[in-house]
Amino acid sequence: MKSLKLLFTIIITGALLSSCTTVFEDDFRDNQISLEEVVSGYDLWYVDYHRTIGNGDIPYVSKAFTLSFLNGTLYANNNIADIGITGNGLGIDVGTYNAFSGLLETNHDLDGRNDFEVTVTSNNEIRLYNFRQNVTYYLIGYQTNTFDYDKLFYENIEYFLQEYEAWEKVATNGGVPNAFDDENFLQFTPENNTTFYSSQDNFGTQIANINWSYVGGYEVFDVIGYEDLKILTLNYDGGDIEEFELSVINDGKVRLYNVDSETTYDFSGRGFVQYLKSTKSAKKAKPSVRNNNRKRTKIERKTKIKKN
Numbered sequence: 001m002k003s004l005k006l007l008f009t010i011i012i013t014g015a016l017l018s019s020c021t022t023v024f025e026d027d028f029r030d031n032q033i034s035l036e037e038v039v040s041g042y043d044l045w046y047v048d049y050h051r052t053i054g055n056g057d058i059p060y061v062s063k064a065f066t067l068s069f070l071n072g073t074l075y076a077n078n079n080i081a082d083i084g085i086t087g088n089g090l091g092i093d094v095g096t097y098n099a100f101s102g103l104l105e106t107n108h109d110l111d112g113r114n115d116f117e118v119t120v121t122s123n124n125e126i127r128l129y130n131f132r133q134n135v136t137y138y139l140i141g142y143q144t145n146t147f148d149y150d151k152l153f154y155e156n157i158e159y160f161l162q163e164y165e166a167w168e169k170v171a172t173n174g175g176v177p178n179a180f181d182d183e184n185f186l187q188f189t190p191e192n193n194t195t196f197y198s199s200q201d202n203f204g205t206q207i208a209n210i211n212w213s214y215v216g217g218y219e220v221f222d223v224i225g226y227e228d229l230k231i232l233t234l235n236y237d238g239g240d241i242e243e244f245e246l247s248v249i250n251d252g253k254v255r256l257y258n259v260d261s262e263t264t265y266d267f268s269g270r271g272f273v274q275y276l277k278s279t280k281s282a283k284k285a286k287p288s289v290r291n292n293n294r295k296r297t298k299i300e301r302k303t304k305i306k307k308n
Contacts, residue, residue: 035099035118038126039069042141043089044077045126046152049137049296056133060094060108062295063275065152065159067139069097074106078275080152080160081251089144104128150228153248157220157230159296160248161188165207165271167254175263180242185210186267193297194218196234207271214238220246221304231304232256245306259307 039045044066052062060076061067065083068075068090077083077091086092095108104116116128116137124141142148153160161167167186185199187210197212199205214236221231223245232246244256249266256265 035102035104038118038120039097039099039104040071042124043144044068044142044147045139046142046148047137048140050155050298051138052135052298054133054135056130056135057295058111058114058130058133058135058137059295060111061128061137064091065156066091066147069099072096072098074108079163079273080156081163081269081272083152083251084144084147084149089147150248153251154228154230156296157246157248158188158193158299160251161254162190163273163275164252164269165273166210166269167267168203168270169265170253170268171264171266173264175258175261178258178261178263179240180258180261180265181263183214185212187212188218190273193299198234198236220301222301224303224305226306229306 045068046066047061047064049062063078064076065080066077070090073093074095074097075087075090075092076094077086079086083089083091094110095106097107098105099118102118104118105113106116107113114130114132116130119127119129121127121138126139126141128137128139129135165187167188169184172181182200183198184201184203185205187197187199189195189197194217196216196218198214198216199210199212201210216234216236216238218235219233221233223229223231228247230246232244234242234244236242242258243260244258244265247255247257249255252269252272254267254269256267257263258265
C-alpha cells in the first residue's frame with residue numbers, strides 16, 4: 001500500500017510540475033509574461049556550455065559561467081572562485097541589454113551588439129539562439145541563495161584549476177612514502193586544458209620564483225555514481241603517472257587522494273587570477289589578471305569507477 005501511495009504521489013507531483021511548466025511557457029508565448037520578466041526572474045543564469053549547439057561563438061557568452069539581467073544591465077561571472085562574492089554574486093558589469101517581443105538585444109562593452117531569439121523551455125530554463133553565428137546556448141536559472149555551486153565547480157573543474165597561478169601543498173595525511181610526497185606546487189595553465197607543471201621548491205616560495213621542473217599532460221575523468229568527485233591523472237613527460245581522486249573543499253582549496261599510496265594531499269590556491277572584460281578593468285584589479293580571451297569548450301570526459 002505504501003508503494004502504491006508513493007507511486008500515486010510521484011505521478012500527481014510530476015503532472016503538477018509539467019502543468020506549471022506548460023502554463024509558464026504558454027503565458028510567455030501568449031505575451032502574458034514579458035521577456036523582461038523572464039530574464040530578470042532569476043538572479044543568475046548558469047550557462048550550460050556543454051549543451052551548446054552550433055559552430056559559431058559569442059565570445060562574452062563562452063567566457064561566462066553565469067549571466068545576469070537586471071534593470072537593463074548585463075552582468076557576468078567569468079571566474080568560478082569568488083563567484084558568490086564578486087558583484088554580490090552577480091559578477092561584473094559587462095554591458096547592457098533590452099528585452100522585448102521574444103528578442104533579447106545585448107550590447108557588450110567589448111563584443112558589441114548581439115541579438116538572441118529566446119525560447120522558454122521550462123520554468124527555469126531558456127534557450128538563446130543567435131542567427132548570425134548560428135549558435136544556441138542553454139541557460140538555467142537560479143536565485144543567488146539556491147545556486148548550485150557544486151554543479152558549477154565539478155562540471156567546470158578544469159577551468160577552476162586554472163584560476164590560480166599555483167596550487168601549494170598545505171597538508172599531507174596518511175599513506176606510504178612515495179615520489180609525489182616531494183611535489184609541493186602544481187600549476188594548470190589556461191593556454192590549453194591538458195598541460196600541467198609541478199615543482200619541488202620549498203613551501204612559501206614566491207610564485208614568480210618557483211622553478212617548474214616537471215611538466216606533463218593531465219586528464220580529468222567523471223566517476224560513475226558520484227557527482228562530487230573526479231579522477232585526476234598526471235602524466236609526466238618522463239613516463240610517471242599519478243592518479244588521484246579529486247574533490248573541491250572550497251573555492252580556494254582542493255584535495256587529492258592517491259589511491260595507490262592511500263595518501264591525502266590538500267592544495268591551496270595562490271595568486272588568484274581574475275578574468276575580466278578589458279585592460280582598463282585589469283589595471284584596477286588587485287589579483288593577478290589574465291585577459292587572454294579564455295573561453296570554455298565543450299568538455300567530453302571519459303568515466304572511471306571508484307577503486308575503493
